[in-house]
Amino acid sequence: MTKVAKPNVSSEHQNSPSREEAMQAVKTLISWAGDDPNREGLIDTPKRVINAYKEFFAGYGMNPDEILARTFEEVEGYDEMVIIKNVRLESHCEHHIVPILGKAHVAYIPDKRVVGISKLARLVDVYAKRLQTQETLTAQIADTLERVLKPRGVAVVIDAGHQCMTTRGIHKTETSTVTSRMLGLFRKDPRTRAEFMNLITKI
Numbered sequence: 173m174t175k176v177a178k179p180n181v182s183s184e185h186q187n188s189p190s191r192e193e194a195m196q197a198v199k200t201l202i203s204w205a206g207d208d209p210n211r212e213g214l215i216d217t218p219k220r221v222i223n224a225y226k227e228f229f230a231g232y233g234m235n236p237d238e239i240l241a242r243t244f245e246e247v248e249g250y251d252e253m254v255i256i257k258n259v260r261l262e263s264h265c266e267h268h269i270v271p272i273l274g275k276a277h278v279a280y281i282p283d284k285r286v287v288g289i290s291k292l293a294r295l296v297d298v299y300a301k302r303l304q305t306q307e308t309l310t311a312q313i314a315d316t317l318e319r320v321l322k323p324r325g326v327a328v329v330i331d332a333g334h335q336c337m338t339t340r341g342i343h344k345t346e347t348s349t350v351t352s353r354m355l356g357l358f359r360k361d362p363r364t365r366a367e368f369m370n371l372i373t374k375i
């Protein structure tokens with residue numbers, strides 16, 4: 173039986189192909205597209221593509237727990253929500269391997285400890301830079317924040333365009349997909365959720 177790699181599994185747990193094998197695969201796809209991979213303009217393309225893949229999918233080599241490990245308690249008892257909004261999201265859909273581009277809004281209500289705000293954006297990247305569905309991505313960001321920081325609430329909203337729907341297939345160029353995950357107070361208390369939704373929709 174063929175072994176299928178589980179989605180969102182770090183590459184060290186898979187049988188990683190060599191660079192040569194990966195470049196050969198790109199050459200095959202160029203031929204499949206109908207061009208000659210040996211012509212001058214395309215000769216270095218397999219190398220560029222596999223290097224680009226290392227960037228697109230860098231998240232497999234990142235550890236979210238490490239990113240959130242450093243927290244601060246000296247914040248004068250701050251216990252209201254912290255929101256980082258409009259985090260640029262660059263991911264790839266796991267069905268077609270084409271870009272998902274959009275914005276993420278991430279919030280939490282601290283319980284004594286806060287985390288550096290850049291770490292919330294880094295956490296988005298850890299999961300975005302993998303093969304994804306938008307639902308999985310949203311859930312992974314929220315669940316990791318809850319598990320590691322143990323805050324009183326977590327909210328994640330993602331609003332993104334899927335190029336598999338805009339540049340191919342159904343070609344609906346104006347569509348965007350919105351997903352959300354609310355945990356703790358954001359799930360239990362409608363006023364907290366409403367305050368968050370209000371703050372992220374304001375400019």
Ligand SMILES: Nc1nc2c(ncn2[C@@H]2O[C@H](COP(=O)(O)OP(=O)(O)OP(=O)(O)O)[C@@H](O)[C@H]2O)c(=O)[nH]1
Nearest residue numbers: 265266267268304305306307334336337340341342
């Ligand atoms: N739920 C969900 N679906 C997604 C996401 N990204 C892409 N898809 C959808 O995944 C589905 C794959 O459907 P298939 O019928 O297997 O593939 P397809 O023939 O290429 O589908 P079309 O895009 O309709 O041409 C499509 O409906 C995509 O729109 C995502 O993040 N979440």
Ligand SMILES: [Zn+2]
Nearest residue numbers: 265267268336
């Ligand atoms: Zn897709």
